[in-house]
Amino acid sequence: MNAPLRVLGCIIVGALSAAGVIVFQRYAGEPTSRMVTALVGAAAVLLTWSVTGLE
């Protein structure tokens, strides 16, 4: 598998997940937490890296 493309895919999913957390925090009226946003984004990157390596 092309490693740079895999990295790109992981970054896309991580960034989207972090954006999802920001949207959720904003519209749920919860205080914005950069820590939670970063953790979810990082978890999404790791998860995507893991599952794209299964083929």
Place this chain on the structure above:
Amino acid sequence: MSVVAAPLPRRLLAEGLGTALLVATVVGSGIMAERLAGGNVAIALLGNTIPTGAILVVLITILAPLSGAHFNPAVTLVFAGRAEFPWSEVAPYVVVQCLAGICGTAIAQVMFDLAPLAIGTTTRSGPSQWLSEAVATFTLVFAILGGVRHAPQAIPWLVGLTITAAYWFTSSTSFANPAVTLARGFTTTFAGIAINHVPGFIAAQLLGAAAAAGVCAVLFSPSAAHAVRELR
């Protein structure tokens, strides 16, 4: 298509569910069609086309009253540009559409015993493909805005039939949707696209959508309708 009556979380759930099911159908039917077609790409494409058009009719019919059933960032941006959808809700819609689309790919992949996500490698690039995407998205937005103006009840059918037709008259097989394009970048199956070719497709789709919005603003404006009545 521009209804915003329900609370935002409910509308986001509708958009997410609709986009996920749409992508699961596109990717899933692509896998099934390719496996059953015995190497005949035309039959595989037909097997991919029919379920996609059909599920669009179903999803838009049942979810449009809740969220507007955009399932497509280009459509969301067009409605926002026409002041028929709040700009403040564009980001949540687009984020949910994109994330749900990727979930839809994962669902389809797992249903067919594949890894949940794979990095797309299918080459879909070049001027002819980009023009195809611009034309496909132009046609889709043209159908939607024409439907909004003249036949709101027919919009689910207009969208389903437009995509069914565009699968066959464009060289790109009509993605016409940035969220679906991104989601299809995470599969190596029949419906996939190389993930580094996604930006070119999305740029072409947004250009096509903007062009259609401009044309429809002239074509379907109240003053244009008045002029037609005067002629009659």
